[in-house]
Amino acid sequence: MPLIDYANPNRFQKVAAWLIPLSGAAAVILIALGLLMGFRAPPDYQQGEMVKVMYIHVPFAWLSLAAYTLMAVSALGTIVWRHPLADVSGKAAAQMGAVFCFLCLVTGSLWGRPTWGTYWDWDPRLTSVLVLFLLYLGVLALWRAFDDPNRAGRAAAILALVGFINVPIVKFSVDWWNSIHQRSSITLGKSAIDPAMLYPLLISAVGFFALFLALYLAAMRNELLRRRARTLRILRSAEAEG
Amino acid sequence: MSTLSAIVLRDLKVALRAGGGAGIGVIFFLTLVTIVPFAVGPDMPLLTRIGPAILWIGALLASLLGLDRIFAADHEDGSLDQLLLSAAPLELIAAAKGLAHWLATGLPLVIVTPLLGLMLGVEPKSLFAVALTLFVGTPGVTFLGLVAAALSAALPRGGLLAAVLVLPMSIPLLIFGVVSTHVAIADGSLGAPFRFLIAISLFFLVLGPVAAAAALRHVRE
Numbered sequence: 001m002p003l004i005d006y007a008n009p010n011r012f013q014k015v016a017a018w019l020i021p022l023s024g025a026a027a028v029i030l031i032a033l034g035l036l037m038g039f040r041a042p043p044d045y046q047q048g049e050m051v052k053v054m055y056i057h058v059p060f061a062w063l064s065l066a067a068y069t070l071m072a073v074s075a076l077g078t079i080v081w082r083h084p085l086a087d088v089s090g091k092a093a094a095q096m097g098a099v100f101c102f103l104c105l106v107t108g109s110l111w112g113r114p115t116w117g118t119y120w121d122w123d124p125r126l127t128s129v130l131v132l133f134l135l136y137l138g139v140l141a142l143w144r145a146f147d148d149p150n151r152a153g154r155a156a157a158i159l160a161l162v163g164f165i166n167v168p169i170v171k172f173s174v175d176w177w178n179s180i181h182q183r184s185s186i187t188l189g190k191s192a193i194d195p196a197m198l199y200p201l202l203i204s205a206v207g208f209f210a211l212f213l214a215l216y217l218a219a220m221r222n223e224l225l226r227r228r229a230r231t232l233r234i235l236r237s238a239e240a241e242g
Numbered sequence: 243m244s245t246l247s248a249i250v251l252r253d254l255k256v257a258l259r260a261g262g263g264a265g266i267g268v269i270f271f272l273t274l275v276t277i278v279p280f281a282v283g284p285d286m287p288l289l290t291r292i293g294p295a296i297l298w299i300g301a302l303l304a305s306l307l308g309l310d311r312i313f314a315a316d317h318e319d320g321s322l323d324q325l326l327l328s329a330a331p332l333e334l335i336a337a338a339k340g341l342a343h344w345l346a347t348g349l350p351l352v353i354v355t356p357l358l359g360l361m362l363g364v365e366p367k368s369l370f371a372v373a374l375t376l377f378v379g380t381p382g383v384t385f386l387g388l389v390a391a392a393l394s395a396a397l398p399r400g401g402l403l404a405a406v407l408v409l410p411m412s413i414p415l416l417i418f419g420v421v422s423t424h425v426a427i428a429d430g431s432l433g434a435p436f437r438f439l440i441a442i443s444l445f446f447l448v449l450g451p452v453a454a455a456a457a458l459r460h461v462r463e
């Protein structure tokens with residue numbers, strides 16, 4: 001079914017009305033299952049029980065990257081195809097991406113304290129996630145700076161695309177930056193992950209992707225309602241003026 | 243071409259005359275480098291070690307000053323509409339405005355860098371190389387800032403927003419700028435990091451005007 005069919009906000013609302021509860025329920029079941037399996041999985045031989053953080057931290061990290069890609073694709077939809085829902089999608093992706101990026105940083109920090117001995121380290125990977133978080137905040141700040149949602153959407157789309165082109169350069173220079181300074185003392189073994197840990201992780205990740213989908217669609221629905229309320233408010237004040 | 247030189251000349255005149263604020267960036271740069279020893283102590287070996295970082299952060303912040311005015315001032319007095327109507331491609335107009343802004347605010351920073359380098363304990367033989375890294379890096383910052391300037395052109399308080407949008411994306415310039423400055427100070431030569439700096443700066447020189455023109459076209463009422 002072509003995406004343009006959902007250009008009509010009412011049709012989108014109809015789909016969202018059943019897809020949000022469905023993906024929400026899937027998220028609850030899969031996250032519960034994944035975390036349960038994760039808790040029954042054997043502890044790590046080095047980290048002990050602290051490795052359990054992985055079952056939420058890694059999905060958050062994947063989601064914060066996936067949301068940025070979704071935001072960039074939405075930006076293309078706004079600029080190139082002028083799809084009416086694309087900027088709504090871009091805003092929702094930016095909001096959810098910022099949330100999951102923040103959660104990724106927080107859980108990573110809490111995981112780092114007992115295992116690495118520090119809440120924060122200027123490791124390339126941590127630093128590039130932090131920069132990604134700053135880019136999300138920039139997009140959200142730009143959204144808030146305009147009072148007209150249509151212009152805000154186009155501005156944020158251009159920023160998201162420029163950011164998307166820049167992200168590989170930023171990532172590569174941050175990696176380079178660390179290697180010319182002192183090497184990070186923290187290197188977890190690159191050994192392949194055991195199936196006993198991999199399956200809970202994957203199930204939990206699918207669950208969090210379902211959660212992301214539910215929250216993202218709900219954010220889009222809220223944004224559409226917010227815009228409708230804004231239009232009604234403008235119409236009413238225009239009527240009051242006569 | 244005459245349209246472009248006219249834009250560059252006009253913007254330079256506006257920047258250099260009273261109320262243009264072209265010199266403030268240099269004064270800000272000088273002030274910033276002056277207050278650092280108060281914060282970290284007048285420890286010359288330490289200042290020499292962090293000197294490149296001070297110079298680059300100072301230049302980066304000074305380049306952000308007045309960035310939001312590149313298009314905002316033209317938006318307010320209506321000349322932006324004239325520029326949009328003109329036959330010249332908007333990308334080249336944006337590039338010309340970026341060039342004029344860099345000549346008025348970026349180039350003076352490069353010129354005073356050797357002086358500030360002396361104050362931070364840089365060896366005299368390395369001063370030219372240090373200034374050269376800023377000469378290559380600051381146009382990248384300005385042209386990256388061109389995008390933020392175009393995005394915030396119609397906003398009443400775009401200044402801080404432009405800075406927030408530009409700084410995370412200028413990290414590559416900062417990294418390679420500081421590294422090539424360190425290399426320049428160590429042996430007065432320009433190595434591989436300097437070539438990366440040139441590459442990234444050139445990339446922004448292309449990306450900036452294209453994205454800024456797109457922003458000017460799309461974000462207008």
